[in-house]
Each structure stands twice: as C-alpha cells, then as structure tokens.
Amino acid sequence: MEKSIKKYFPVFLMPAALSFFIVFIIPFVLGIYLSFTEFTTVENASFIGIQNYITAFTRDKNFLNALWFTVKFTFVSVITVNFFAFSLALLLTKGIKGTKVFRTVFFMPNLIGGIVLGYIWNLLINAVLGTFGLDITYDAKYGFWGLVFLMNWQLIGYMMVIYIAGIQNVPSELIEAAQIDGASRFSVLRNVIIPMVMPSVTICLFLTLTNSFKLFDQNLALTGGAPAKQTSMLALDIYNTFYGRIGYQGVGQAKAVVFFLIVALIAFIQLKITGRKEEEA
Amino acid sequence: MNSDKRIKNGITFVFLLFWSTVFLFPIYLVILNSFKSKFNIVGSPFKFPDKDTFVGIENYVNGIRMSDLIPSFLRTLIITVGSVLVIVFFTSMAAWFIVRVKSKFTKTIYYLFLFSMIVPFQMVMFTMVYICTKLGLNSVLGIIPVYLGFGSGMSVFLFAGFIRGLPLEIEEAAMIDGCGPIRTFFTVVFPMLKPTAITVAILNAMWIWNDFLLPYLLLGTQNKTLSVAIQIATQGAYGSIDWGGFMAMLVLAIIPIVIFYLFCQKYIIKGVIDGAVKG
Structure with missing residues (x-):
C-alpha cells in the first residue's frame, strides 16, 4: 500500500509542501x-558579519527597551490572565445557573481581531484618562497597563475554557x-484539583507566554509604541526597524533572528516540561 | 446545609454577573458612541446619546463610505473562505501522505512543518514579502496559497495526529477492492477526518479573518481587508479622523464574528481546546 501511495507524491504532498517552502523555508x-x-x-545585500547584531544591542536603544518592556508585560500578563482564568473556571464548574451564558460572554473577546481589540481599548482607556485630562500616550505606564488589561480581556476566556476542560476531567469520586x-x-483544591489539572496549567502558561511575547496587532492599535517608542514591544520594534528606517533592514533582520531564538527557547523549555510530565504519567 | 449552599451559589452568581458586565462594557461603550455625533465622542465618551448628540445611523453610513467597508468585507470573506478550503483540502492530503509513507523525506518535512509553528512571523516577514511579490502572489487570490503555506504547520500536525489513530485495515480493504490512493483518500479517509477538519477550519478561519500584517504587507491599502481598513482609517490627517464613523466600523467588524460565534460556539470551543492541547 505504501508503495502505491508513494507514487502520488505530486498530488498529496506537493501543494502544501511547495507553498510551505516558498513562503516559509526559503524566506x-x-x-x-x-x-x-x-x-x-x-x-543588494553585502556581507558585513555580525555588525547588525552589534548595532541591535548597542547603538539601537529601542531594541533593548522593547525587549525589557516585552518581558515585563509578559510576566504580568501570564500571572494575571492565568489567575483570573483559573478562578473563573473553578466558579463555572460548580453547576451554577447561567454557567453557559457566562462562559459565552467571557470567551467572546478572544474571537475579536487584535486590531479591533486595540481600538476598543484605546477608546475605553482614553475615555477614563480623559476625565483627568490625560490620554494613553501621555506616559508609558498607561500604555503598559492598557496592554495588560487588553490581554486579560482577550485571553482570560480562552484559558478559562482550557481550565474548565481540565477541571471537568478530575474524577468526582476523587x-x-x-x-x-x-x-x-482549600485542601481539596490544593491537593486534589490543582495536581490533576497541572497539564492544563502548563498549556495555559505557555500559551499566554508565547501570545504575550509575540503580541503585535494589539500593540500597534492601542499605542503604536507611543510615547516615543516607549511602549513598543519586540514585534513592533522589529517591524518599525524594517519599514520605518531606510538602511536598517539588516538590523531589523538581526533583531528578528534574536526574537526567533528567544521564542524557540521558550518552546524548547515547554517541550522539555510537557515531555517530562508525560513520562511521569 | 442546603440553604447555606444556596446562599453561596447566589453570591457566586452575583459575582459572575458583575464580571460579565465588566467584560461586556468595552463593547457597550463602542456601540454607545457609534450612535453619537463625532464631536461628542472624544469629549464625553461615557454619556448616553441624547437628543443633541444622537445621530441615528449617520456614523454607519459614513463609516461604510469612508473605508470602502463593503468591498473590504467581501475581500476578507473571499480570502478567509478560499484559504480555509484550500488548507483543509491540501493539508489533510499532505498529513495522510506523511503518516502512510514512512521515509526520511516525509519525516523531515513533518518536522519542518512542526518547526514552523514556533517561528514568529517577523522572522520571515521581509524576505517572504519579497519572494511573494516577485511571484505575483500579492493579490486577493494570490494570497490564498500564501495562507496555505503559513497554515500548513498547525493543520498538518492536527490531521497527522488524528490519522495515526485510524485503523489501517479500512484503507487496505479499499485498496484491495481496486481503489487507487486518490479514491481511497476521498471516499474512505476524508469522511473519517471530519471532526479534525472542523477544528482545522475554525482555527484557521479565526486567524485569517482577523489577520492584519500579512494582508497589509502583501495587498497594501489598495486591496485592503477588514483589519487593514480599520487600521488605516486612523492614519488620516491627524485631528480630522471621523471618530463617529470609526466607532461604527468597529461595531460592523464585530457583528459578523459574534453571529458566527453564537451559531458555532460548540465547534469553536472544541476547536480551540483541541488546538491548544495538541499544539
């Protein structure tokens, strides 16, 4: 059977593999x-060694700023999103009236695109700050917390449904x-439920981690990096280096490689952790 | 005990009701302002429209006109539906081939597909735009194979995971009965893939419908999709942005998603959980 399928490589594998090579592998x-x-x-590329990497980390102050901003944002988001999502999941697995409607409401923001999300929160945050005569671009801390609120609004429902699925898998006899x-x-929660939903916790931690770390659309729409690029996250900074500064494309590409290596490292750690969990189970 | 529990549940209910309201508030605020005159949004965003500020559907008319919202909507629809169909069709075939033909070659391709899932878009953004523009893929239909390329990592992974659990005997019986691989796949294998196909379709549809950077870079502002139309609507000469029309645009962008969600909620939630747990 394998042999007769093999002859059909051009039909079965070629279309997906070819487009994959053109848009991903070659680039x-x-x-x-x-x-x-x-x-x-x-x-018109001319080889200059590691000069772009040196520029990215020294002369170009924006990159390290963006990296630090991204790390701070990711840290706060991962903790808050997972805390609220897990709490809601606990409350929504008690069989309370209206559970379905609540779940629908909490999950909905997750389906709205990043650009639209960013502008919805831009309106809301500027409306609140406007009563004090300020706006979101006044200080980087407003942009920071604005992004944290936005991220919570978007991801809590998503993580919540994963936690609910995990909690429902805990045998009620236990x-x-x-x-x-x-x-x-409290002791049931700590010693029975939490250990049983650890796989969901790992999944949710890494999903929020990578989602926060790679954030672009929401960042662009909410603050666009303002004031003075102080709220630019890594993805936005890389984009601006490519398309906003002539002659800096090489630096942009070097930043992108560093960005990729960090994300790959996170994924590698996740793989190790989930792999070990499965061995234990 | 019973009344004690009822009180506790009552408190939880009120608590959840409160947070649901908080969750819906941002959307409520956008809808509210979409009915107010554009001069009354920035100054007093929380105020309910009254007889001086209420403008009926004027913002909606302006919002649709100023951003070519209807062509953008249709474009997004064509791109999303076209790409999802192409992705489901070709990645299920690719996954079946990879699982059934065990060679170093298919193994390598499979791991490359997996690898692509962790690479951030910015890594390949500039070079991909260069290559795709050279190949003439910077058009509404041309972007569909580009989405196939970017969507194939996760989709092949999900399909392959499911196909590994399928019994080989059914396919072998079909082949012995004289079915070629193509007929075997479409009449025997593909119908069994339906649950995964729905998951793959939903995950890709959510991503492509909302995607911004790829269509912005490849299609530009000429062939703008919904996300692009919304983003560039704010880039007009500063101060002259019609915030009323813009609020209406946001509402119009959300409506189809909410309708889709309410009708397909069961599949969406299942798809999201499957995608997360396996991905």
Whole structure:
C-alpha cells in the first residue's frame, strides 16, 4: 500500500509542501543569511558579519527597551490572565445557573481581531484618562497597563475554557473521597484539583507566554509604541526597524533572528516540561 | 446545609454577573458612541446619546463610505473562505501522505512543518514579502496559497495526529477492492477526518479573518481587508479622523464574528481546546 501511495507524491504532498517552502523555508533561510548583510532590497545585500547584531544591542536603544518592556508585560500578563482564568473556571464548574451564558460572554473577546481589540481599548482607556485630562500616550505606564488589561480581556476566556476542560476531567469520586476524609475546601483544591489539572496549567502558561511575547496587532492599535517608542514591544520594534528606517533592514533582520531564538527557547523549555510530565504519567 | 449552599451559589452568581458586565462594557461603550455625533465622542465618551448628540445611523453610513467597508468585507470573506478550503483540502492530503509513507523525506518535512509553528512571523516577514511579490502572489487570490503555506504547520500536525489513530485495515480493504490512493483518500479517509477538519477550519478561519500584517504587507491599502481598513482609517490627517464613523466600523467588524460565534460556539470551543492541547 505504501508503495502505491508513494507514487502520488505530486498530488498529496506537493501543494502544501511547495507553498510551505516558498513562503516559509526559503524566506527563513534567506532571512538568516540577510541578518549578516547590509541591504535595502534583497538583491543588494553585502556581507558585513555580525555588525547588525552589534548595532541591535548597542547603538539601537529601542531594541533593548522593547525587549525589557516585552518581558515585563509578559510576566504580568501570564500571572494575571492565568489567575483570573483559573478562578473563573473553578466558579463555572460548580453547576451554577447561567454557567453557559457566562462562559459565552467571557470567551467572546478572544474571537475579536487584535486590531479591533486595540481600538476598543484605546477608546475605553482614553475615555477614563480623559476625565483627568490625560490620554494613553501621555506616559508609558498607561500604555503598559492598557496592554495588560487588553490581554486579560482577550485571553482570560480562552484559558478559562482550557481550565474548565481540565477541571471537568478530575474524577468526582476523587473529590468526594477527599471530602469524606474530612479535607477542607482549600485542601481539596490544593491537593486534589490543582495536581490533576497541572497539564492544563502548563498549556495555559505557555500559551499566554508565547501570545504575550509575540503580541503585535494589539500593540500597534492601542499605542503604536507611543510615547516615543516607549511602549513598543519586540514585534513592533522589529517591524518599525524594517519599514520605518531606510538602511536598517539588516538590523531589523538581526533583531528578528534574536526574537526567533528567544521564542524557540521558550518552546524548547515547554517541550522539555510537557515531555517530562508525560513520562511521569 | 442546603440553604447555606444556596446562599453561596447566589453570591457566586452575583459575582459572575458583575464580571460579565465588566467584560461586556468595552463593547457597550463602542456601540454607545457609534450612535453619537463625532464631536461628542472624544469629549464625553461615557454619556448616553441624547437628543443633541444622537445621530441615528449617520456614523454607519459614513463609516461604510469612508473605508470602502463593503468591498473590504467581501475581500476578507473571499480570502478567509478560499484559504480555509484550500488548507483543509491540501493539508489533510499532505498529513495522510506523511503518516502512510514512512521515509526520511516525509519525516523531515513533518518536522519542518512542526518547526514552523514556533517561528514568529517577523522572522520571515521581509524576505517572504519579497519572494511573494516577485511571484505575483500579492493579490486577493494570490494570497490564498500564501495562507496555505503559513497554515500548513498547525493543520498538518492536527490531521497527522488524528490519522495515526485510524485503523489501517479500512484503507487496505479499499485498496484491495481496486481503489487507487486518490479514491481511497476521498471516499474512505476524508469522511473519517471530519471532526479534525472542523477544528482545522475554525482555527484557521479565526486567524485569517482577523489577520492584519500579512494582508497589509502583501495587498497594501489598495486591496485592503477588514483589519487593514480599520487600521488605516486612523492614519488620516491627524485631528480630522471621523471618530463617529470609526466607532461604527468597529461595531460592523464585530457583528459578523459574534453571529458566527453564537451559531458555532460548540465547534469553536472544541476547536480551540483541541488546538491548544495538541499544539
């Protein structure tokens, strides 16, 4: 059977693989090469070694600022989103009236696109700050917390449904047995529910981590990096280096490679952790 | 005990009701302002429209006109539906081939697909735009194969995971009965893939419908999609932005998503959980 399928490579694998090579593999390899060159269009690239990387980390202050801003934002988002999402999931698995409607409402923002989300929150935050005569571009801290609120609004519902699925998989006999043994509600949560939903916790932590770290559309729409690029996250800073500064394409590409390496490292750690969890199970 | 529990549930209910209201408030605020005259939005955004500020559907008329919203909507629809169909069709075939033909080659391709899932878009953005523009893929229909390329990582992964669990005997029986691989796939395998196909379709549809950067870079402002239309509506000469029309645009952009969500909620939630847990 395998042999007869193999002959059909052009029909089955070719279309997906070809477009994948054109839009991903070739640009990826070319991108790594170009990060070591100076260029404005791809054709006029001249090799300059690691100069772009040096520029990205020294002369170009924006990159390290963006990296620090992104790390801070990601840290706060991961903690807040998962705390609220898990709490809501606990409340929504108690069989309370209206659970379905609540779940629908909390999940909905997740479907709205990043650009629209950004402008919705731009309106709301400027409306609140406007009563004090300020707006979101007045100080970087407003943009920071604005992004955190936005991220919570968008991701809480998403993580909540994953936590709900995890909690519903906890056998009710296990909880009842603990209760019969006289465990307090807190102790049931700590010693029965949380250990049983650890796989969901790992998934949600990494989903919020990568989603926050790679954020672009929401950042562009909410603050656009203002004031003075202080609220630019990594993806936006890379975009602006490519398209906003002539002659800096090589630096932009070098920043993109560093960005990729950080995201790959996060993914690698996740793979190690989930792999180990599965061995234990 | 029973009344104690009822009180606790009552408190939880009120708590959840409060947070649902908070969650809906941003959308409520946009809808509210979409009915106010553009001069009364920036100054007093929380005020309910009264007889001086209420403008009926004027903002909606302006919003649709100033941004070519209807062509943008149709373009987004064509791109999303076209890409999702192409992705489901070709990545299910690719995944079946990869799972059934075990060679170093298919294994390498599979791992490359997986690898692409962790690479941020900015890494390939500039070079991809260069290549795709050279190949003439910077058009409404041309962007569909581009989405196939970017969507294939996750889609092949989800399909391959499902196909590995399918019994080989059914396909072998079909082949022995004289079905070629193409007929076997479409009459025997593909119908069994339906649950994963729905998940793949929903995850890709959500991404492509809302995508901004790829259509912005490839299609520009000439062939703008909805996200692009909204983004560039704010880039007009500063101070002259019609905020009323803009609020109406936001509402119009949200409506189709909410309708889609309310009708397909079951599949969307299942798709999101499957995609997250396996991805």
